Amino acid sequence: MDIDIKKPLLEVQGLWKVFGLKQPDFDPQDEEALARMKDSGVVFAVRDVSFEVKRGEVFVIMGLSGSGKSTLIRCLPRLLKPTLGQISINGQSVSDMDEKELIQFRRHETAMVFQHYGLLPHRNVLENVAFGLKLRGVPPSERLEQAREAIVQVGLEGWENHYPAQLSGGMRQRVGIARALVQESDLLLMDEPFSGLDPLIRREMQETLLQLQREVHKTIVFVTHDLTEAARLGDRMAVMREGVFVQQGTPQEIIDNPSDEYVERFVSDERQFYKSPRKPVIYFPKKKRQARPLPRVTAPAPLMAAERR
Amino acid sequence: MFPVDWQFHVAPYIQTFIKWLIVAWGPFFEGLSSLVLGVLLQIEAFLKWVPWWGWVTIVVILSWKLSHSLFKSILPGLLIMTIGMFGLWEVAMETLGIVIVAVLISLLVGIPTGIGMAVSERFNAIIMPLLDAMQTMPSLVYLIPALMLFGLGKVPGVIATVIYAVPPVIRLTNLGIRQVSRDVQEAAVVFGASRWQLMKEVRFPLAMPTIMAGINQTTMMALSMVVIASMIGAGGLGEEVLKATNRIDVGKGFEAGWAIVVLAIVIDRISQAAAQKWEPPKR
Numbered sequence: 001m002d003i004d005i006k007k008p009l010l011e012v013q014g015l016w017k018v019f020g021l022k023q024p025d026f027d028p029q030d031e032e033a034l035a036r037m038k039d040s041g042v043v044f045a046v047r048d049v050s051f052e053v054k055r056g057e058v059f060v061i062m063g064l065s066g067s068g069k070s071t072l073i074r075c076l077p078r079l080l081k082p083t084l085g086q087i088s089i090n091g092q093s094v095s096d097m098d099e100k101e102l103i104q105f106r107r108h109e110t111a112m113v114f115q116h117y118g119l120l121p122h123r124n125v126l127e128n129v130a131f132g133l134k135l136r137g138v139p140p141s142e143r144l145e146q147a148r149e150a151i152v153q154v155g156l157e158g159w160e161n162h163y164p165a166q167l168s169g170g171m172r173q174r175v176g177i178a179r180a181l182v183q184e185s186d187l188l189l190m191d192e193p194f195s196g197l198d199p200l201i202r203r204e205m206q207e208t209l210l211q212l213q214r215e216v217h218k219t220i221v222f223v224t225h226d227l228t229e230a231a232r233l234g235d236r237m238a239v240m241r242e243g244v245f246v247q248q249g250t251p252q253e254i255i256d257n258p259s260d261e262y263v264e265r266f267v268s269d270e271r272q273f274y275k276s277p278r279k280p281v282i283y284f285p286k287k288k289r290q291a292r293p294l295p296r297v298t299a300p301a302p303l304m305a306a307e308r309r
Numbered sequence: 310m311f312p313v314d315w316q317f318h319v320a321p322y323i324q325t326f327i328k329w330l331i332v333a334w335g336p337f338f339e340g341l342s343s344l345v346l347g348v349l350l351q352i353e354a355f356l357k358w359v360p361w362w363g364w365v366t367i368v369v370i371l372s373w374k375l376s377h378s379l380f381k382s383i384l385p386g387l388l389i390m391t392i393g394m395f396g397l398w399e400v401a402m403e404t405l406g407i408v409i410v411a412v413l414i415s416l417l418v419g420i421p422t423g424i425g426m427a428v429s430e431r432f433n434a435i436i437m438p439l440l441d442a443m444q445t446m447p448s449l450v451y452l453i454p455a456l457m458l459f460g461l462g463k464v465p466g467v468i469a470t471v472i473y474a475v476p477p478v479i480r481l482t483n484l485g486i487r488q489v490s491r492d493v494q495e496a497a498v499v500f501g502a503s504r505w506q507l508m509k510e511v512r513f514p515l516a517m518p519t520i521m522a523g524i525n526q527t528t529m530m531a532l533s534m535v536v537i538a539s540m541i542g543a544g545g546l547g548e549e550v551l552k553a554t555n556r557i558d559v560g561k562g563f564e565a566g567w568a569i570v571v572l573a574i575v576i577d578r579i580s581q582a583a584a585q586k587w588e589p590p591k592r
Contacts, residue, residue, distance in 0.1 A: 077499050107501030118496025121589035122514050132500040134510070163590040183500070 007091070008052035009186055009219045010059075010076070015085035017046035017071050017243075028084060045071040047243040049085075053236075055186070058213065058220045060230040060251075062266075063240030069223045072240070073191050076221065077110045078102055089187055107136045111180035115192040117172045119164040119179075125151065126160040129178045150182040151175075153212065170201040177209070181216065188218040195225065206232055227266055231255065239263050327457050342464045345410065349463055353406035361393050368575060375582030385578065388571045395564040397546065401572060404535050404545030407463060408576075411470035411531045416524065419475045423482025423520075424508070433483070440476045448473050448537055456541050466535065466543025474531040481523025485516030521584030528580060532573050546572075 016028060020042045027033060028048060038044065045068040053059040063069040074080045076087060078094055087094040090109055097105060111132065119128050126147050127134075133143035151160060154174040164172055173193055180188055194202040206229060213220065224230050230237045231251035238248040239262075247259040258264040331338070359367075365386045372382035392401045426433040451472045455465035489512045497511045513520075539547025546569050553562035 079495060079499055103501050103503050105501075106499055110499070112496070112499040114492060114496055116492040118492045120493060120497075120511065120515075122517075131497070131510075135497075135501045135503075135506055165590060179500075189499075 009055045009090055010053040010221065011086070011088045012052070012076075013050050013086040013088075015046055015049045015072070015075060015087065016044070016083045017068070017075055017080060018083040019043040019045055021083065026083075044243050046075065046082075049240075049243075049245050051238060051245065051248060053219055053221060055219050056217045057235045058222060058233055060222045060224060060234035060237035061240055062224055062227060062230040062237055064225055066242075067240045068243040069225075069240050070191055071243075073189055073221060073223045076187075076189055077106055077112060107132070108183075109185050110187045110189060111183040111185045112189040112191065113173070113176045113180050113193045115195050117164070117176045119172060119175055121164055124161050124163050125156060125167070125175050128164065128175055129182055132179060132183045146182050147178070150178040153181060153215075154178045154208065168201075169197050170205060173197065173205060174208070177212070181212070186219055188220045190220060190222045192223055192225065194229065202229070209233065227269075239266065327454060331458060338458050342459050345414070345464050345467055348413075349406055349410045349467065352409055353403060356402040356406055356409075357399065361390075361398055365390060368579070371579055372582075375579065375585075381578075385575045389575055392568045392571055395568060397549065397565065397568045400544070400546050400549060400565075401568050404532075404547065404569070405572065407467055407470065407535050407538070407543055407545060408528065408531045408572075411467050411474060411535070412524070412528050414467070414471045415475040415478055415527050415531065418471070419478035419523075419527065420482050420520065423479045423523075424486060424513070426479070426483040427486035427512070428508075436479070440479060443472065444476050448534055449540075452538070452541050461542040463543050465541050466538035469538050469541070470531050470534040470543075473534040474527045477526035477530060478520070478523040481526065482516065482520050485519025485523070486512050488519065489515040515589075517587040518584060521580075521587050525577065525580045525584060528576055529573060532569065532576065536569060 014028075018026070018037075021037075022042075026037065034044070047068075049072060051059070061069045061072060071080060075082045076089070076094070078087075078097070082095055085095065089105075092105065092109070094102075094105065120131065123131070126144060129150055130138075130143040130147035133146060138146075148160065151157060154177050156171065156174050156178065159167065159171065164175065167175065173196075176193065194205045197205060210233065220233075222230075222233055224233075234251050236249065237251050237254060239246045239254060241262055247254055247263050249257075254263065255267050258267045368389055369382050369386040372385050373379075376382060392398055422436065426436050448469075451469040452465070455469040455472070459465035459468055486508075493515065494507060494511055497507050502510065535543060535545060536547035536550055539545060539551050546565050549565035550562060550569070553559075553565060
């Protein structure tokens with residue numbers, strides 16, 4: 001199968017995630033039926049969401065808690081099975097995979113960073129970072145060496161033998177990021193990775209991520225509830241509310257032209273920061289971001305994976 | 310009065326069932342019996358082969374390694390010496406042998422059962438009421454089927470002990486695995502863990518402290534059941550207690566009871582301290 005580099009890495013088409021559904025199927029067109037289902041306790045966490053993410057792009061999904069953003073990102077590696085819709089990553093249709101294919105897909109094509117880190121408490125930093133490679137069946141000496149490199153990348157050198165409980169929140173999330181980087185997958189999913197950290201550390205981690213991104217050129221889907229964060233990190237972003245994408249565009253576009261009153265309310269604070277010259281510039285200027293070197297993707301991804309071995 | 314006509318007894322059916330079991334499965338039970346007996350005799354021989362001061366030294370060293378406190382390591386050593394002083398050393402070793410074999414069998418049966426219950430809701434729904442029943446049933450009742458299937462002696466003692474002692478390790482294995490944090494499991498799954506890898510790398514190791522608590526409980530229950538099992542000829546300290554009861558010999562009864570308590574305390578402390586080793590490191 002040929003993979004076109006210019007094609008989006010991630011394509012999501014008409015995605016629905018519905019909880020508490022009695023019958024296996026429903027008609028998304030039938031508004032009346034949907035309303036009736038809602039009254040009977042069915043939860044529409046994600047409703048008809050479509051978007052594309054290009055290679056090397058950072059796509060931010062922003063929304064308040066309960067907006068369905070975490071559900072959405074969990075549908076991408078099929079931690080949750082989508083009720084309806086198509087997800088295609090790297091030309092592979094994730095929504096149609098069986099259990100075996102899915103495990104192989106997760107081992108090689110995606111990596112994820114979680115708000116609550118999800119580190120193994122009984123394994124040290126080095127073993128935690130190497131965990132994904134272990135699942136893949138990479139021999140110990142090789143995986144530990146790769147893990148050491150990733151630990152250096154996130155600036156945790158010298159902490160290899162510490163256990164998660166011995167680290168601060170920021171450091172734990174660095175371990176989480178290293179664990180994702182070492183997978184060398186094209187797609188990196190980040191579910192509110194910095195939301196649990198205090199503001200200064202959060203800022204520092206955002207810097208680290210931008211810096212890393214300049215080196216590794218991942219395709220990142222980043223979920224946050226913080227517009228400032230979305231604007232700093234995102235090439236493009238979407239605002240989510242009650243399971244629906246209210247607006248999609250670059251952070252600049254969204255801040256300048258909020259599509260409705262809901263987005264407007266979100267954006268107004270941010271705009272004040274952005275326009276007032278005395279306040280520190282929290283918003284990362286778009287021009288600088290565009291000067292970033294283009295994604296260093298020269299060969300189809302599976303080929304690169306083969307070279308690595 | 311309850312109508313006499315409505316009386317209906319299951320007792321004869323159970324009798325028939327057990328009889329059928331003995332005939333139809335005779336060779337199986339005999340094989341099982343000789344296997345258990347073989348292992349038991351080997352372990353007992355080893356327990357008696359190590360001299361008394363050997364055990365005292367082992368207990369002191371183990372306690373020291375696990376507690377790093379002089380008091381906490383000397384005291385268990387002195388305590389088990391009192392067993393020898395009462396002239397109960399050999400009998401205590403017999404009891405210990407039965408406990409060890411019963412606990413080994415309990416773990417062999419209990420841990421996989423607990424894992425199965427954590428994995429399958431249906432299996433959980435079947436086993437749970439069975440465990441409840443097993444734990445409410447008076448322990449003496451277990452002596453009867455063990456007696457019928459295996460006759461008198463050590464093996465039925467071991468079997469009755471296993472039936473009595475196995476529920477905690479099953480329950481706590483199940484509980485421990487179910488309690489493993491969703492976040493950690495989700496992370497493992499997203500990195501491509503298969504069901505087997507998830508169990509082996511994440512769920513089971515993280516459940517280990519709880520499982521160790523279950524093993525500890527099972528050991529304690531086995532020790533208490535061994536005393537009752539002496540009624541069907543399991544021997545050991547229980548038999549001393551039984552003899553003392555029959556002769557209303559309070560003094561002898563106290564000595565044998567004391568020996569059982571000492572065994573319990575020493576095993577409990579050492580296994581609890583060992584369980585701590587499975588806790589993930591804290592700051």
